[in-house]
Amino acid sequence: MSGKFSGYQKKKKYLVCVDSDGCAMDTMDIKHIRCFGPCMVKQWKLERWQDEILKRWNEINLYTMTRGINRFKGLAMALQEIDQKYCQIEDLDTLVKWVDTTQELSNDALKTAIERNAGSISLGEALAWSNAVNAAITELPDEEKKLFGNVKEALEYAHRYADVAIVSSANKDAVLEEWERYGLLEHTDIVLAQDAGTKAFCIGELLKYGYDQEKVLMCGDAPGDLKAAEQNGVYYYPILVRHEAESWKEFREKGLGYLLNGSYGKGYHKMKIQEFMENLK
Structure with a gap:
């Protein structure tokens, strides 16, 4: 296994992957x-x-x-x-x-x-x-690098039931600094940033730890996040541009529950992708 993944252990049956910039962080x-x-x-x-x-x-x-x-x-x-x-x-x-x-x-x-x-x-x-x-x-002022509303609550809740991986194409030092500042790292299990490879590659490597694809979800805000999920046969949950706080609230109240009870792929997944495409257009 790649050195970027060394020491990682699967602890739970479910895995939630989360992008950083534009998804968790309003940066x-x-x-x-x-x-x-x-x-x-x-x-x-x-x-x-x-x-x-x-x-x-x-x-x-x-x-x-x-x-x-x-x-x-x-x-x-x-x-x-x-x-x-x-x-x-x-x-x-x-x-x-x-x-x-x-x-x-x-x-x-x-x-x-x-x-x-x-x-x-x-x-x-x-x-x-x-x-x-x-x-x-x-050099950007810390107060201008903000966290989207409802992210911390959503990730804290998700981490009770799932392993949580940051899967980002951003610079790793920036990701670590921003997530540490807002107390998010304690709700994650591994940080995979620009230096770890593409998002699709990182998800694929995580699947090698034995996760069932139907128990894995990628949270993202961009078409590249959707593509990375599709390439690995896992589910996608969109954080909608300009509706980020509402998206995280729904993830905590509905989306994660559908993943945990095995019904995510029964209509909800397709509906969320359609919302995502229409919102970005």
């Missing part, structure tokens, strides 16, 4: 609007077109069906559009190829790729951008 908008987009504009000197570019960055990462995309995938998408519409992005093909072929989308994996592709301008700039984003996120 997704502020991170993209104040950190990700502006750092890209600065790194690639795009100030001339920054208003249009920042608007498009937010569409890609927050308000369309690519919401929640990995930072490097979102970067590659944005830079390809910029290359076509505004100005040439030097050595872009190398970055796009790495994003499309790497098995791990993280700073550490990017460092390894830079060593193998000595002289690549785009890979070096992508790493500098990612480091700048992480630094900008740490």
